[in-house]
Amino acid sequence: MKLTFYGAARMVTGANYLLEGRKTKILIDCGLCQGGSFCDKRNFEPFPYNPKEIDAVLITHSHIDHTGRLPLLYKAGFGGKIFSTRPTKEFSEHLLIDSEHILNKENNSQELYSLEDIDKTMELWDGVRYREKFKIKEFEIEFFDAGHILGSSFIKVSGEDGKSIVFSGDLGNVATPIVKDTEIIPEADYAVIESTYGNRIHEDLEIRKDLLENIAEETIKARGVLLIPAFAMERTQELLYELNELAENGRIPKAPIFIDSPLAIKLTAVYKKYSQNPDYYDKESLDLMKGGDAIFDFPGLKFTLTTEQSKEINDVAAPKIIIAGSGMSQGGRILHHEVRYLPDKKSAILFIGYQANGSLGRQILNGAKKVKILGQEVEVNCKIKNISGYSAHADQKKLVDWLRPARRNLKKVFVVQGEEDQSIPLAQKIIDELAVEAEVPLRGDSFEL
Numbered sequence: 001m002k003l004t005f006y007g008a009a010r011m012v013t014g015a016n017y018l019l020e021g022r023k024t025k026i027l028i029d030c031g032l033c034q035g036g037s038f039c040d041k042r043n044f045e046p047f048p049y050n051p052k053e054i055d056a057v058l059i060t061h062s063h064i065d066h067t068g069r070l071p072l073l074y075k076a077g078f079g080g081k082i083f084s085t086r087p088t089k090e091f092s093e094h095l096l097i098d099s100e101h102i103l104n105k106e107n108n109s110q111e112l113y114s115l116e117d118i119d120k121t122m123e124l125w126d127g128v129r130y131r132e133k134f135k136i137k138e139f140e141i142e143f144f145d146a147g148h149i150l151g152s153s154f155i156k157v158s159g160e161d162g163k164s165i166v167f168s169g170d171l172g173n174v175a176t177p178i179v180k181d182t183e184i185i186p187e188a189d190y191a192v193i194e195s196t197y198g199n200r201i202h203e204d205l206e207i208r209k210d211l212l213e214n215i216a217e218e219t220i221k222a223r224g225v226l227l228i229p230a231f232a233m234e235r236t237q238e239l240l241y242e243l244n245e246l247a248e249n250g251r252i253p254k255a256p257i258f259i260d261s262p263l264a265i266k267l268t269a270v271y272k273k274y275s276q277n278p279d280y281y282d283k284e285s286l287d288l289m290k291g292g293d294a295i296f297d298f299p300g301l302k303f304t305l306t307t308e309q310s311k312e313i314n315d316v317a318a319p320k321i322i323i324a325g326s327g328m329s330q331g332g333r334i335l336h337h338e339v340r341y342l343p344d345k346k347s348a349i350l351f352i353g354y355q356a357n358g359s360l361g362r363q364i365l366n367g368a369k370k371v372k373i374l375g376q377e378v379e380v381n382c383k384i385k386n387i388s389g390y391s392a393h394a395d396q397k398k399l400v401d402w403l404r405p406a407r408r409n410l411k412k413v414f415v416v417q418g419e420e421d422q423s424i425p426l427a428q429k430i431i432d433e434l435a436v437e438a439e440v441p442l443r444g445d446s447f448e449l
C-alpha cells in the first residue's frame with residue numbers, strides 16, 4: 001500500500017488522503033481548505049491526482065473540511081462510489097448546498113461547483129452501518145463510531161497483503177452529550193490521527209456547563225446580548241442540549257434564545273430523525289427522549305428560518321441570546337449581529353469552537369479592537385469569552401489514550417489535521433508515551449506501507 005497526504009498536513013482543514021493498492025485507488029475524505037485567502041486560492045487548484053482513476057471515496061464525517069471538494073471531484077471526472085454512514089450522507093447534502101451558496105457568493109466571478117454537481121455527487125453516495133465490513137476490490141473497509149458528531153466515523157482499511165491502516169477522521173471529546181463515546185481502536189499496522197487540539201487539555205463537561213451558566217447569567221443580568229457564533233453541525237445541538245438543561249433547572253435567568261441559522265434548523269431536523277436510533281445516540285439522550293424530554297426544543301427557544309424572522313430579532317429588547325452561523329464568523333447571519341452588538345459594552349461574544357488562522361473569529365478572539373465586517377469597520381467593545389471544552393475534538397490526552405490499545409502492533413502513526421504547534425507536540429507525546437514511531441507529514445509526502 002502507498003499513502004499520500006494531499007490535505008490537512010500541518011494544517012487543520014482540507015483533509016484528503018490517497019491510499020493506493022496494487023489495483024485500487026481510494027480517497028479518504030475530500031475537504032475544503034478553510035481560513036482566509038490562502039485557502040480560497042487552494043480550493044480552486046486542480047487535484048494532484050486524476051479523479052477519473054479514483055475507485056471510491058470514504059468519508060469520515062460531514063464537516064465541510066472533509067467533504068467540501070466532493071462535487072469538484074465529480075466535476076473533474078470522478079465516477080466511483082462514495083461511502084459514509086447514512087446520517088453523514090444526509091448532513092453532507094445540506095452542508096454542501098450551503099457551502100455552494102457561500103463559495104459562489106464570495107467568488108462571484110468563478111464558480112467552484114454548482115447545485116447540479118452536488119445532485120450528481122449525491123447519486124454516487126451509499127450509506128453504510130458501523131462495523132459492517134465491505135470490499136472495494138482488494139481493500140476491506142470497516143467504519144467505527146468516532147463519537148465526534150452524529151454519524152462520524154473512523155475507518156479501518158485492510159489490504160490483501162495483511163497490512164491495515166486506521167484513519168481517525170475527527171475523534172470526539174470525552175463523554176460528549178448526545179452521541180455515543182468513541183469506539184476502541186482496532187488492531188492495525190498504521191494510523192493516521194487528527195491533532196486539532198494535539199497540545200491542549202480541555203475543561204471537563206461540568207466545568208464548561210458552569211462556564212456557560214456564568215457567562216449567560218452575567219450577560220443577561222447586565223441586560224446585554226450574548227452572541228454565540230456556532231457551527232450549525234453538532235455545536236448548535238450540544239448548546240441546545242445544555243441550555244435546555246440549564247433552563248429547566250432554573251440555572252440561568254429567563255431570556256429568549258434564538259437559533260438564527262437556517263442550516264442549523266435543517267440539520268437539527270436530521271438529528272430528530274435519528275433520535276430513536278441506538279446506533280448513534282448515547283443512552284442518556286435516548287432515555288431523556290423516551291421520557292418525553294424534547295432535548296432540541298424548550299420554552300423560550302425560537303427558530304428563525306426566514307430572513308424576515310432574522311431581522312425581527314433586532315426588535316426584541318435585550319437581554320437575549322443569539323446562536324448563529326458561521327462558527328468562525330466567516331459568513332452567515334452572525335455577521336449582521338456582530339456589526340450590531342460587538343460595539344456594545346454590556347454584550348458579550350462567546351466562542352465555543354476552533355477559530356482558524358485568518359478567520360474573523362480568530363481576529364476577535366485574539367483581541368482586535370476593530371474588525372472589518374460586511375465592508376464596515378466595527379469597534380469591538382463587548383466582552384470576549386471562550387470555552388474550549390465545547391470542542392467536539394479530542395484533546396491530547398484522549399488522542400494518546402485512543403491509540404494506546406493498538407500500540408503493540410502499530411508500526412507508525414501519521415499526525416495530521418493540526419497546526420504545527422499542535423501536531424508536532426502530539427507526535428512527540430506518542431513517541432514518548434507509547435514508544436511508537438510518529439511523523440507529521442508535509443503536503444504531498446508519500447509513504448510505502
